[in-house]
Amino acid sequence: MRIGIIGTGVAGSLLAEGLHGFDVTAFERVAPGDQAESGTGLNIGPNALKALRLHLPARHAALRAASLPWQRWFIDLADGTRLFDLDLLQVAEEPGVRIRWSELYRLLRAPVAACTRHGHALEALEEDDAGRLVPVFRTKTGLVREGGFDLLVGADGRYSRLRALAAGEAEGTLLGVCIWRLLVADAADCPYDDYGQWFQGNARLLSFRVPGGAVYIAGTFPLPEDGQIPEAMKTAAAQRALFTPAAAAPCDAVAWMLARIEQHLAQIHWARSATVPVLRHALDGRALFLGDAAQAMVPTLGQGATQAVECGVVAARVLRAGGDAAAVAAARDARVEFVRDFSMAASDTLLPPVDVVAGTRSKMGSDFLARLRRLYTEVD
Structure with a gap:
């Protein structure tokens, strides 16, 4: 399975690291060090x-060492x-x-630098003759096509471009x-x-x-x-x-x-x-969404980045075991629903x-x- 990851924030970086040895390419909009x-x-x-x-x-130890x-x-x-x-x-x-945030990005992105292509902003989505997804990126040299990917993962945040292209713009609730x-x-x-x-x-x-x-x-x-x-x-x-x-x-x-x-x-x-409604996958399971791209929630209990961590490591575990986007949904969505409901209830004050x-x-x-x-x- 060839896997493309859009965004090397929290969930995207952890997924890429957890899939070490797989055919994985990650795409990041900014240049190396831009968010230092x-x-x-x-x-x-x-x-x-x-x-x-x-x-x-190893990532647990690195995070402990870099934080309070x-x-x-x-x-x-x-x-x-x-x-x-x-x-x-x-x-x-x-x-x-x-x-x-800058230090968190640094320590999560370092292990996946070799499989990351920087300066790639997702512009459009196409398919090849085999029905695999072909992302089209805007780069400093113009539009480039990458693909095809059996699975394309949107880990590109609350305003996910991949989610918008695959399933339409998410309508938020204030x-x-x-x-x-x-x-x-x-x-x-x-x-x-x-x-x-x-x-x-x-x-x-x-x-x-x-x-x-x-x-x-x-x-x-x-x-x-x-x-x-x-x-x-x-x-x-x-x-x-x-x-x-x-x-x-x-x-x-x-x-x-x-x-x-x-x-x-x-x-x-x-x-x-x-918040935005939870959406775990689209396009018949060829597009998978993690972190805020899937489940943006109120920040009252500090679970935005925290749930992105869970998303990245759990999705990697499921995919390593041969699972697909539906299997990731089965492993994540009930948990996410509980966290979202609890975070909303805790926002009462x-x-x-x-x-x-x-x-x-x-x-x-x-x-x-x-x-x-x-x-x-x-x-x-």
Whole structure:
């Protein structure tokens, strides 16, 4: 079987590594090193680390070495009142990790560099006389055709070009929440370390340290009925007002983040949280989709990249055993449905009229923790 992989992000790189020895070619839109300094930071859940430990132990070790451990999750109000505090080892077999996106790309792409063709942006899709898929790429020298492939894998993210060509544009569903992201590169004076969240009403800050002395910050707030991000909210003054308690001073952590927001406002990336329907394969199983190309979900539980890790290693296991796209769907889709539903349920405190205090404290209850344990440990 000849396999082509579109995109060498998380799922695509891990799939290519897991299929070592197969006839695999991976195609990446950017040139080598183009994303070396780009992106922000992310946390990767214990379930992804378990998947790597079971199936790609060398990658597990490399990820651990390049990251900080994610051991604790706490949730406060903006004035510092503690609502939730969890040691992840209460619900997981090992900690998660905190890392920069650029470093994650580097360590995942390195093992598959020999089978990767850079500077290839998917433009169209054709078939050869045998019915195999022939991707058409735009390169710096013009259009080139590669193929034919018995299986073409879309691992090219939420706005997957392969998915659009094979099955039409995916229609997303907006959560009604703005999410912005910022990486503060020089953060030696940051007053916190591990994964924390701070609520002021239904608006939330999320932040943690990543390697290299940097801190990742993300903010969310409910959007108006039209679903658009008001330009007036993209100011330091608006964000300060949004996250400052009405009757108290912000705690040290929130005060530090508000100052960094003001200093680095131009570097903030603004987006709207959205999901797309799950689609695992198309074109009679000749096109397979992994990671966000298949299952983009709300980021509340940090499962976007984490599920892409699971996708890459599980799909490789299934294909090595002689399975096809339908077999990958059988191995992944029930798990993904649980994760998507749980992530959506955990997003309740991001939108009014949910009471943040009661809603957050309920997450220390046995039901939420049981689902969290299932999320973090039920990995094949």
